[in-house]
Amino acid sequence: MxxxxxxxxxxxxxxxxxxxxxxxxxxxxxxxLQLEQxxxxxxxxxxxxxxxxxxxxxxxxSTIRLLEIPFNSSDHRLPPNSENTDSIxxxxxxxxxxxxxxxxxxxxxxxxxxxxxxxxxxxxxxDFFFGWSAAVSHEFGIFHxxxxxxxxxxxxxxxxxxxxxxxxxxxxxEFVLPDFQEAGKLQVTQLTPSLVAATGDDPxxxxxxxxxxxxxxADGFLFNTIEELDKVGLSYFRRKFGRPVWAIGPINxxxxxxxxxxxIETELWLQFLNSKPPSSVLYISxxxxxxxxxxxxxxxxxxxxxxxxxxxxxxxxxLGFDVNAKFRAEEWLPENFKKRMEDExxxxxxxxxxxxxxxLSHGSVGGFMSHCGWNSVLESLSRGVPLLGWPLAAEQFxxxxxxxxxxxxxxxxxxxxxxxxxxEDLREKIxxxxxxxxxxxxxxxxxLEVKRMIEEARRGSSVAxxxxxxxxxxxxxxxxxNLGHDY
Ligand SMILES: *[C@@H]1O[C@H](CO)[C@@H](O)[C@H](O)[C@H]1NC(C)=O
Numbered sequence: 001m002x003x004x005x006x007x008x009x010x011x012x013x014x015x016x017x018x019x020x021x022x023x024x025x026x027x028x029x030x031x032x033l034q035l036e037q038x039x040x041x042x043x044x045x046x047x048x049x050x051x052x053x054x055x056x057x058x059x060x061x062s063t064i065r066l067l068e069i070p071f072n073s074s075d076h077r078l079p080p081n082s083e084n085t086d087s088i089x090x091x092x093x094x095x096x097x098x099x100x101x102x103x104x105x106x107x108x109x110x111x112x113x114x115x116x117x118x119x120x121x122x123x124x125x126x127d128f129f130f131g132w133s134a135a136v137s138h139e140f141g142i143f144h145x146x147x148x149x150x151x152x153x154x155x156x157x158x159x160x161x162x163x164x165x166x167x168x169x170x171x172x173x174e175f176v177l178p179d180f181q182e183a184g185k186l187q188v189t190q191l192t193p194s195l196v197a198a199t200g201d202d203p204x205x206x207x208x209x210x211x212x213x214x215x216x217x218a219d220g221f222l223f224n225t226i227e228e229l230d231k232v233g234l235s236y237f238r239r240k241f242g243r244p245v246w247a248i249g250p251i252n253x254x255x256x257x258x259x260x261x262x263x264i265e266t267e268l269w270l271q272f273l274n275s276k277p278p279s280s281v282l283y284i285s286x287x288x289x290x291x292x293x294x295x296x297x298x299x300x301x302x303x304x305x306x307x308x309x310x311x312x313x314x315x316x317x318x319l320g321f322d323v324n325a326k327f328r329a330e331e332w333l334p335e336n337f338k339k340r341m342e343d344e345x346x347x348x349x350x351x352x353x354x355x356x357x358x359x360l361s362h363g364s365v366g367g368f369m370s371h372c373g374w375n376s377v378l379e380s381l382s383r384g385v386p387l388l389g390w391p392l393a394a395e396q397f398x399x400x401x402x403x404x405x406x407x408x409x410x411x412x413x414x415x416x417x418x419x420x421x422x423x424e425d426l427r428e429k430i431x432x433x434x435x436x437x438x439x440x441x442x443x444x445x446x447x448l449e450v451k452r453m454i455e456e457a458r459r460g461s462s463v464a465x466x467x468x469x470x471x472x473x474x475x476x477x478x479x480x481x482n483l484g485h486d487y
Pocket of ligand 1: 072075
């Protein structure tokens with residue numbers, strides 16, 4: 001195999017294997033770029049269409065090897081060319097998850113070819129949805145780590161909720177996680193629809209109960225997080241699995257790295273931000289995977305209008321409409337709202353995608369209304385920007401919970417896409433966070449402390465954790481004491 005013959009230094013070859021979702025692929029890719037900088041040879045495995053997309057953003061000078069693993073979505077009751085959660089409707093994500101387990105024989109073949117060529121990799125770094133890849137790696141005596149782009153606290157709640165289904169025994173709609181009580185009380189409204197419906201006998205439950213326990217087979221865990229910020233969540237995994245857990249974040253794409261072009265849109269928001277006082281602009285984005293309902297959109301627009309807050313709002317078509325369709329402001333926003341906001345230089349409405357990191361880095365931004373996806377959380381806190389949390393899916397509910405209750409840099413303004421949000425309530429919370437004194441001031445101070453914490457981790461704890469994780473497979477190889485497995 002060509003790929004195998006190129007891996008000439010076994011101790012510097014790492015295999016990366018993320019699940020087929022942008023929110024997973026990007027942190028893996030960012031980690032790959034960092035490891036490449038340290039002199040590691042990376043083989044990045046994914047399905048053909050995802051590899052083709054990565055090839056477009058791979059810096060020409062990069063030595064990262066993109067390796068296709070055979071997959072045809074038509075074989076798995078998925079529409080043609082469905083290889084990423086970004087390109088399928090939410091109700092098919094389960095099918096894609098199930099389909100991904102079919103990658104096992106092909107993944108086994110890839111490892112076997114490396115081993116037969118005399119070039120076994122130093123370790124496999126795989127997705128938490130690919131817990132099964134630990135047993136495969138161990139068949140070949142290869143060290144195996146799970147890397148989570150999600151934070152420790154969020155993933156701990158997710159894991160515990162699926163393993164224990166604690167809401168089943170609660171009549172009040174409130175419950176605690178039996179093996180993660182430090183997380184405090186949770187509400188049924190903080191569970192995704194598949195978790196609310198989970199009985200233990202449904203397909204989702206069966207899938208999770210089969211694959212989540214395979215995490216115990218991994219030799220350790222890597223998290224895109226900061227030890228000091230995420231202690232509570234990380235301690236859950238240390239206790240649960242008795243394996244090393246390394247906080248190596250924040251792992252992000254280099255700012256001048258692979259990004260989409262800004263062009264005219266960049267001019268628009270940059271001019272706008274330059275015209276505003278420090279910390280006076282609210283940035284609003286619900287991420288690349290989520291959107292809110294049409295009625296929620298109207299409530300938010302009214303709240304912005306009344307609060308007189310400056311804003312940049314990244315809009316996508318509301319729930320129920322084709323996410324790739326053109327945004328119809330005249331239909332989905334209050335009459336004349338967009339034009340009036342622009343004419344009054346009050347707000348900028350950006351369609352689909354904005355240069356989030358650059359916007360958050362601008363001194364005029366004072367708050368971020370976010371779905372609390374972990375990447376967005378880290379991007380916001382790395383710049384000392386407090387959040388208005390509106391979690392919509394997955395472990396976002398628990399990220400928001402941590403930010404509100406433990407880190408105290410967030411106010412929750414909404415919860416899920418069925419949530420009946422009122423413009424008055426939204427307006428109050430926007431004014432609270434954006435205010436120059438009181439709670440707003442307090443939160444900005446806390447957010448700046450977290451910013452410093454992250455800067456210190458970048459030079460301290462995260463660097464040390466990265467070095468430790470890279471030494472671990474060698475320690476295992478060179479010693480008769482393994483990490484608790486019989487290979
Ligand atoms: C995937 O499978 C379908 C149905 O068998 C076939 O028509 C299509 O050509 C396949 N696609 C690729 C890229 O092989």
